[in-house]
Amino acid sequence: DQRRLRSQAVSGLKITGRVTTEPTITEKEVQEWYRQAHAASRFSGHVYETYMSLLNAVFPDWPSLRTLDYGCGPDGGLSSISPTAVGYDPYVSKFSANPWKGHSFDLFFSSDVFEHLLESQVSKVLKQVSLSMIPRVFLAIATRPAKKTFDNTVNIHRTVRPAAWWRTFVAAKLGNKYELALHINGSDAAYAVLAFRHKPVEDVASVKAA
Numbered sequence: 001d002q003r004r005l006r007s008q009a010v011s012g013l014k015i016t017g018r019v020t021t022e023p024t025i026t027e028k029e030v031q032e033w034y035r036q037a038h039a040a041s042r043f044s045g046h047v048y049e050t051y052m053s054l055l056n057a058v059f060p061d062w063p064s065l066r067t068l069d070y071g072c073g074p075d076g077g078l079s080s081i082s083p084t085a086v087g088y089d090p091y092v093s094k095f096s097a098n099p100w101k102g103h104s105f106d107l108f109f110s111s112d113v114f115e116h117l118l119e120s121q122v123s124k125v126l127k128q129v130s131l132s133m134i135p136r137v138f139l140a141i142a143t144r145p146a147k148k149t150f151d152n153t154v155n156i157h158r159t160v161r162p163a164a165w166w167r168t169f170v171a172a173k174l175g176n177k178y179e180l181a182l183h184i185n186g187s188d189a190a191y192a193v194l195a196f197r198h199k200p201v202e203d204v205a206s207v208k209a210a
């Protein structure tokens with residue numbers, strides 16, 4: 001029946017009647033994949049080194065600051081080179097303790113992590129940063145798909161957005177207490193580097209008054 005076949009094609013169905021869908025992955029599967037990937041050393045854990053010159057330029061006093069390296073990887077990221085830094089990675093057992101309990105921070109640092117999260121998860125992290133009144137934020141975020149995929153072929157970069165989108169999104173989630181301190185687009189539009197800091201108190205007060 002030609003009409004039936006045409007109807008199936010229009011509705012996005014195969015002739016077999018099965019709906020074509022993109023592969024999906026559960027959060028439990030994501031967590032297990034990352035635990036195994038870190039155990040197998042599939043991530044170097046030293047990506048932060050790529051951004052050290054920029055970190056030193058925008059926050060030159062960072063070695064003396066209480067720093068949270070969010071998504072630090074198997075070797076602890078900045079905590080491996082600074083005694084005032086705390087590394088956090090939920091998929092590495094020795095760095096999996098909740099960083100928000102019992103700590104206050106002067107700098108939130110995260111390199112090549114946010115793109116691995118869902119947009120809603122990134123929003124939750126940034127909300128916590130703002131609520132915790134961390135005055136400095138440094139982010140390096142990949143802006144294109146990763147070479148790696150989960151076992152079901154879903155790309156491990158779950159939020160792939162251009163640099164301009166990330167700049168607007170992060171600024172909105174942090175709120176008007178923060179101002180942009182640095183925005184650099186990486187080579188071949190592969191990543192974005194963003195830094196924010198608390199505005200002077202008088203600037204915040206003027207925004208609220210307006």
